[in-house]
Amino acid sequence: MSERYKNRIELLQGTLDLLILQTLLWGPQHGYGVSQAIRANSGDLLQVDAGSLYPALHRLEKQKWIGADWKISENKQEVKVYRLTAAGRKQLMKERSRWEQISDAIGGVLNPAK
Amino acid sequence: MKLWWLWRKRERELEKEIQHHLQMAAKERRERGASARDAAAGARREFGNVELVKEVARDAWGWRWLENLYEDLRYGLRVLRQSPAFTLAAVLAIALGVGINVGIFSVLNGVALRLLPIPHAEQVVSVNQVLHGRFSREVHGEGGLVSYPEYLDYRDHNGVFSGLAAYEPFVEVTLAGSRMEQLYGALTTCNFFDVLNEHPAQGRGFTDSDCTAPGANPVVVVSDDLWRRNFRADPALLGKTILLNQTSYTVIGIAPRAFSGTEMLPTAFWVPITMQKALDAGEDYLAADNLSWLAMLGRVRPGVSRKQVRADLSVIAGRIDRRYPGRTTSLVISTATFFGRPDEREVLVPVTSVILTAFGLVLLIACANVSNLLLARASVRHKEMALRLSIGASRWRLVRQLLTESLLLSLAGGALGSLLAFWSFASITRLVASALPREVSALTVNVAPDIQVLAYALALTMVTGIAFGLIPALKSSRLDLNTALKGDSAQFSSGKKSGRFVRNSLVGAQVAVCMVLLLAAGLLLRGLNRAQTVDPGFDMKNVVVALLNLKIQGYDETRATAYVRGLQESVAGLPGVTDIAQAESAPLSHDRSGGDFFVPGRDERLGIGYNRVTPEYLSVVGIPIVRGRGFGQDDWRGASSVIVTESTARRLWPGEDPLGKTLRQSGVGEYSVIGVAKDAQVSQLGEPDTTFLYFPAGPRDNLRTYMLVRFSGGSTPIAKGIRDAMQSLDPNMLVDVGKLEDYLEVWRAPSRIASVLAGSLGGLALLLASIGVYGMASYSVSRSVREIGIRMALGANPAEVMRLVLRRAMWPVLLGGLIGVAGCAAVSWVLSSLLFGLGAHDPIAFISVPMFLLMVALVASYIPARRAMRVEPVVALRYE
Numbered sequence: 001m002s003e004r005y006k007n008r009i010e011l012l013q014g015t016l017d018l019l020i021l022q023t024l025l026w027g028p029q030h031g032y033g034v035s036q037a038i039r040a041n042s043g044d045l046l047q048v049d050a051g052s053l054y055p056a057l058h059r060l061e062k063q064k065w066i067g068a069d070w071k072i073s074e075n076k077q078e079v080k081v082y083r084l085t086a087a088g089r090k091q092l093m094k095e096r097s098r099w100e101q102i103s104d105a106i107g108g109v110l111n112p113a114k
Numbered sequence: 115m116k117l118w119w120l121w122r123k124r125e126r127e128l129e130k131e132i133q134h135h136l137q138m139a140a141k142e143r144r145e146r147g148a149s150a151r152d153a154a155a156g157a158r159r160e161f162g163n164v165e166l167v168k169e170v171a172r173d174a175w176g177w178r179w180l181e182n183l184y185e186d187l188r189y190g191l192r193v194l195r196q197s198p199a200f201t202l203a204a205v206l207a208i209a210l211g212v213g214i215n216v217g218i219f220s221v222l223n224g225v226a227l228r229l230l231p232i233p234h235a236e237q238v239v240s241v242n243q244v245l246h247g248r249f250s251r252e253v254h255g256e257g258g259l260v261s262y263p264e265y266l267d268y269r270d271h272n273g274v275f276s277g278l279a280a281y282e283p284f285v286e287v288t289l290a291g292s293r294m295e296q297l298y299g300a301l302t303t304c305n306f307f308d309v310l311n312e313h314p315a316q317g318r319g320f321t322d323s324d325c326t327a328p329g330a331n332p333v334v335v336v337s338d339d340l341w342r343r344n345f346r347a348d349p350a351l352l353g354k355t356i357l358l359n360q361t362s363y364t365v366i367g368i369a370p371r372a373f374s375g376t377e378m379l380p381t382a383f384w385v386p387i388t389m390q391k392a393l394d395a396g397e398d399y400l401a402a403d404n405l406s407w408l409a410m411l412g413r414v415r416p417g418v419s420r421k422q423v424r425a426d427l428s429v430i431a432g433r434i435d436r437r438y439p440g441r442t443t444s445l446v447i448s449t450a451t452f453f454g455r456p457d458e459r460e461v462l463v464p465v466t467s468v469i470l471t472a473f474g475l476v477l478l479i480a481c482a483n484v485s486n487l488l489l490a491r492a493s494v495r496h497k498e499m500a501l502r503l504s505i506g507a508s509r510w511r512l513v514r515q516l517l518t519e520s521l522l523l524s525l526a527g528g529a530l531g532s533l534l535a536f537w538s539f540a541s542i543t544r545l546v547a548s549a550l551p552r553e554v555s556a557l558t559v560n561v562a563p564d565i566q567v568l569a570y571a572l573a574l575t576m577v578t579g580i581a582f583g584l585i586p587a588l589k590s591s592r593l594d595l596n597t598a599l600k601g602d603s604a605q606f607s608s609g610k611k612s613g614r615f616v617r618n619s620l621v622g623a624q625v626a627v628c629m630v631l632l633l634a635a636g637l638l639l640r641g642l643n644r645a646q647t648v649d650p651g652f653d654m655k656n657v658v659v660a661l662l663n664l665k666i667q668g669y670d671e672t673r674a675t676a677y678v679r680g681l682q683e684s685v686a687g688l689p690g691v692t693d694i695a696q697a698e699s700a701p702l703s704h705d706r707s708g709g710d711f712f713v714p715g716r717d718e719r720l721g722i723g724y725n726r727v728t729p730e731y732l733s734v735v736g737i738p739i740v741r742g743r744g745f746g747q748d749d750w751r752g753a754s755s756v757i758v759t760e761s762t763a764r765r766l767w768p769g770e771d772p773l774g775k776t777l778r779q780s781g782v783g784e785y786s787v788i789g790v791a792k793d794a795q796v797s798q799l800g801e802p803d804t805t806f807l808y809f810p811a812g813p814r815d816n817l818r819t820y821m822l823v824r825f826s827g828g829s830t831p832i833a834k835g836i837r838d839a840m841q842s843l844d845p846n847m848l849v850d851v852g853k854l855e856d857y858l859e860v861w862r863a864p865s866r867i868a869s870v871l872a873g874s875l876g877g878l879a880l881l882l883a884s885i886g887v888y889g890m891a892s893y894s895v896s897r898s899v900r901e902i903g904i905r906m907a908l909g910a911n912p913a914e915v916m917r918l919v920l921r922r923a924m925w926p927v928l929l930g931g932l933i934g935v936a937g938c939a940a941v942s943w944v945l946s947s948l949l950f951g952l953g954a955h956d957p958i959a960f961i962s963v964p965m966f967l968l969m970v971a972l973v974a975s976y977i978p979a980r981r982a983m984r985v986e987p988v989v990a991l992r993y994e
Contacts, residue, residue: 031131032138050135050161051170054128058174070127073134080131 016048016056017065018099021084021092024066028083031057057082065091121180128168136161182511186518193519200491201523204484207882208527209534211480212578214878215473216528216571217535221543222470223567224559226453226462231372231560233311234413239420240450241268241278241410241427242457249441250710250780252405255283256457258446259406262387262399265303267430268410274426275412277309281384283377283409285393288666288848289344290357296848297340297382299358300375301390307335309413310376314367317352324366324386328400332392334358335367335384337374358385360668361392376411378452378559404438411450423447468944472634472875475627477574479882481582482620484523486886488516488583489617490893492590500593512591520583521576528575536563546867589616614894621890622930628876628883629934629967630941635876636959637942638869641949644800645862648950651794652701653736657854658823658832659700660840665817667848674816677843681821684839690827695730696811700820701796702857710780711807713766719780722762723797724807726815732757732791732808734824735854742773742789749788749810756785757808760793765805777807785809799861800950822854829853865948880967884974891923892978903987912983919982923975931964931971 023029023037034057035048060066065088073079084092136157143153161167172181194201229235242258245251253259260268265280272278281302289295307319314335324331334356336345345351355362363385375381391398399407414423424447431443446456453462492499499512539561547559563571662681664674682694699705708723725731729745732738740760749755756777763772778784791808798804811819825832833851840847895902902915942954949956 030134030138032135035135036142050132051163051167054132054135054167055170055174058171062175077134077137078130079134080127 015099016052017060018092018095019046019048020053020056020060021065021088021095024082024084024088025092028069028081030079030081034082060088064088117180124172124175128171132161132164132167182514183518186515187522189515190519190522194522197491200487201526204487204523205527205530207480207483208524208575208578208582209531210878210882211477211531212524212528212571212575213531213535214875215470215477215574216532216567217539217542217561218469218473219570220535220539220561220563220567221559222466223564223570224452224543224561225378226451226459226466227566228451228560228564230310230376230450230452236449237414237416238310238450239412239414239423239447240454241412242446242455243406243431244444244446244456246442246444247440249438250404251441252402254399254405254407256455257406258456260408260410261403261405262401262408263403264434265408265410267434268427269303271430271433272412272426274415274418274423276415277305278410278412279303279306279309280387280408280410281306281376282387282390282394282399282407283381284379285385286663286666287358287383287393288360288663289382290360290846295344298379299383299385299393300377300381301387301393302384303387306384309411311413312370312373315370317365317367319367320384320386325388328388328390328398329392331386331388332361332363333366333386334363335369336365337369337380337382338371339374339380340382341368358383359393359666361389363389376409376450376452409455420447464944469871472631472872475631476875476879476882477578478581479624479627479879479886481578482624483882483886483889484582485586486617486620486889486893488520488586489589489620490889492586493897496590496593499590503591503593509591513587516587516591517580517583520587521579524575524579524582528571528578532563532568532571532575585616585620617890617893618926621886622926622933624883624886625927625930625967625971626934626937628879629931629964630938631872631879632876632967633935633938633959633963634942634945635869635872636963637945637952637954637956638865638872638948640956640959641945641952642862642865642869644952645858645865645950648795648800650702650796650799651737651792652796654701654854654858656825656829657734658825658829658836659703659852659854659857660821660823660836661700661850662816662819662821662840663848663850664819667844667846669817671814671817675813678816678819678821680843681836681839684842685821685823685836688825688832688835688839690825690832691823692826693730693734693824695734695822695824696728696815696819697731697822698726698811698815698819700822700854700857701735701794702799702861703820704857704860705820706797709782711777712780714776714778714784720765720805722805722807724809725796726809726811728811731822734822735794737794738792739789740792741771742787744789745808745810750812753810754783754785755788755810757789757791758787759791759806762805762807763787763790799858800952861950865950868945868948880970884970887923887927887971888974888977890926891919891975892981894922895919895978895982899982899985902982902985903989906985907987915985916979916983919979920972920975923979924971927968927971927975931967935960935964 019038020034023034023041026037029037031050031053035050035053038046038048057066061068061082064085066082067085069081069083070078071081136154139157139160140150140153143156144150148156158164230238232238241260243260243264244258251257260280262280265278269278269280279302281300283300285299285301287297287299289297302320304320304322304325307313313319315338317335319335320333324333336351336356341347341351351365351368353364353366355364357363369384375384385393387400390400399405412423414420424445427445427447431445435441435443448454453459502512503509543559543561662674662678664677669677678696685691686694698707706723707725708721710719711722712719727745729747729749732744739757742757744757745755758766758772758777766772766777767775772787772790775787776784777787793806795801796806821836823832823836833853836851837849840849840851902919905915905918906912939955939960946954
């Protein structure tokens with residue numbers, strides 16, 4: 001039954017990781033904050049559902065590209081806050097350049113050189 | 115456990131994180147004006163399936179297997195609880211199989227693997243020489259031991275030990291006291307206790323000042339056991355003197371209770387090696403350069419590897435080799451255990467492998483039984499399996515689930531069996547030890563479980579679980595979903611050929627293994643019977659034997675000769691005594707001498723056993739001279755006459771007249787053959803064809819001699835008469851008098867132990883295998899009730915039905931039995947040393963045992979077959 005979700009994660013994987021890393025570049029965030037930031041910065045176009053977000057966050061954490069700390073929020077709750085690590089920063093650069101390549105390539109195909 | 119804790123922590127964190135997300139989302143919705151309830155519901159809706167998100171997130175951490183395992187365990191426990199009868203049967207079968215294996219392993223562990231009970235025993239190694247090439251060497255004990263000068267070389271020139279000690283393991287000594295007592299002690303170098311780091315509980319150990327000069331240091335450290343047993347734990351024993359072999363020694367220390375020496379047989383006392391000449395009664399070993407008599411134990415310096423030890427000592431060994439042209443020494447260096455010297459291992463390894471195999475076979479039968487139970491149960495559970503497969507479980511997942519159940523079963527059985535083994539094998543070992551010959555019955559084996567035993571038990575249990583669980587798991591997870599779900603249970607089990615094939619093979623294998631064990635037991639019993647009836651080639655009836663060990667009681671040659679002469683006179687006067695003889699060793703007494711002999715002019719050297727005897731000996735034990743003459747009064751020790759046995763004559767001078775031929779002993783002298791004696795089994799029961807020589811005895815042999823007295827009438831008054839005569843000549847004399855026949859007992863003991871062992875294993879195997887046959891037969895009857903019903907409705911009579919059922923049940927039995935017989939015939943030679951000349955393919959055993967097994971199997975399948983015969987056709991057709 002988990003197949004449905006897995007497919008969607010795989011579909012988004014590279015991009016979602018890129019988006020998360022990019023979001024965390026501005027500063028530490030908790031999971032909900034990450035999803036809201038992605039949503040706001042894309043003009044409500046990209047909505048990351050929780051079923052993709054949390055597995056992605058945990059996967060990135062396991063790969064040590066992001067770190068996690070527990071902090072106390074203003075309403076006295078323990079909150080897991082993610083931050084970008086040095087390795088994550090490097091990974092972000094890599095993913096960005098890869099994304100730009102793909103984007104250029106697709107752009108080139110869509111608008112052949114005049 | 116730590117893993118579990120980590121997992122729980124992560125679960126809690128995940129939960130908290132998701133809750134936070136939901137709260138934030140709800141809060142935002144509320145801020146946008148939704149009601150509290152709508153906001154919460156909306157947030158939840160947007161989030162999706164919380165459990166699913168958790169599961170995928172968990173996947174990211176790779177925790178999935180742990181969770182599956184937890185589920186499998188919970189489910190498995192529930193399933194096993196649901197069928198308590200099955201669970202109990204399986205657990206008991208496994209407990210039995212694993213229990214006996216763990217038990218026997220804990221004995222072997224105590225004998226051969228357990229480290230010495232000393233501090234940092236893992237640092238202590240035993241160093242042994244293995245000599246190759248052409249050389250001659252005197253051996254006192256084992257060939258791997260070293261001489262004192264060799265020891266000094268190793269001690270002084272090595273750079274790898276913090277200390278190297280040497281000791282003579284078994285010195286037979288008489289302790290004088292209220293009664294004379296024979297003890298085994300050790301002669302040790304004075305660093306012995308320091309190297310072992312084992313210091314006396316009271317008093318002190320040896321120091322260098324105790325090893326100053328030969329004969330100068332009569333001090334002794336006694337064992338705790340000796341102190342308690344012989345001196346009633348006298349606290350004032352320290353500083354007193356005790357008499358060992360007529361020399362007085364001052365007690366300077368009492369060993370701790372837990373330290374009984376470094377040998378299998380407990381050591382009663384330790385004496386400095388410089389006292390060797392006094393303790394060994396006259397012979398000077400310390401100066402002998404080419405004599406094997408000392409065992410070496412070295413404590414390896416921290417950080418030095420075994421490889422370095424070997425390299426370092428090999429250099430020294432090479433230097434020693436240069437003193438003996440033709441000799442090459444290789445070293446065997448092993449962590450010191452009670453039974454670890456190469457000569458001891460040589461005995462141990464073959465025996466151990468046979469024993470472990472036999473015990474393993476019983477476990478195998480038990481596994482087959484549980485396998486069959488699981489297979490039978492699989493036919494009941496196939497609907498459950500089909501259901502799980504159809505809602506998307508993978509086959510691998512089901513196999514894992516079923517294997518988890520098997521492992522649960524085997525863990526329960528293994529734990530129960532191991533507990534029983536730990537609890538019972540200590541007493542079983544004592545029982546077995548008490549059945550051993552007197553000399554070794556004091557042997558102590560620590561069978562208490564240690565880490566090695568526990569590891570073995572766990573490994574065996576896991577392997578067992580997989581062994582009996584794998585085939586059923588693979589089979590029952592492969593289903594035809596369609597028919598299985600429709601509920602036609604008959605098709606799964608009895609209709610399909612492959613299901614029956616697997617179960618039949620299991621039963622066949624059980625019978626085969628059982629056959630091997632029973633045949634072995636049968637052969638051993640026949641061997642035992644033979645040992646009781648065998649004709650050793652000499653007449654052992656009506657002979658009483660007295661061992662006169664005068665040397666260790668302080669006698670010299672003159673006094674010994676006078677004593678023996680006096681004893682002979684008074685024994686000859688006893689009523690009923692017809693003849694008296696003396697010999698260096700009594701026949702079959704395990705007291706043996708031998709040497710290297712060759713015929714001058716020939717290259718071949720032969721190790722031949724011999725005995726030094728008085729002229730009357732051959733007639734007293736009833737060995738006839740077939741050619742030439744026996745010894746006369748002119749033949750004395752040192753004379754050049756020798757009597758050879760027929761086999762020896764055949765071996766050395768085939769087709770020639772042996773009389774007058776010359777035989778030479780390496781480094782000793784030349785002899786000419788004066789007579790040929792009939793072959794007799796004097797050194798090895800059951801082996802008449804060994805070569806053997808007789809030399810004349812002389813006054814020197816009186817220091818330690820067997821007196822053999824032939825008599826007519828009852829043995830008791832003669833034995834008493836000899837005892838009295840011995841003590842009237844010397845009240846302190848240690849008396850050892852018995853019947854010559856009793857020496858046979860020593861030979862029978864190992865074969866009796868082996869046959870009891872094989873018999874009980876065979877019995878267990880038979881029990882398990884007949885349960886297997888019975889289970890198989892009754893299962894197949896219950897599965898084919900409908901078929902039987904149809905046959906009977908169509909007019910088959912009960913006898914035919916019975917035949918059908920029996921035929922089906924007996925096929926695998928017959929086939930397995932045949933394989934078992936063939937298998938046993940192929941390996942039964944390993945038992946030949948216990949069969950006393952009985953062929954390893956003894957027809958009586960090989961016919962009667964299979965017949966017996968077949969009978970049992972027939973009975974086991976007859977009971978269910980009778981049930982089938984009583985099937986009511988109408989009931990059967992409505993069945994299911």
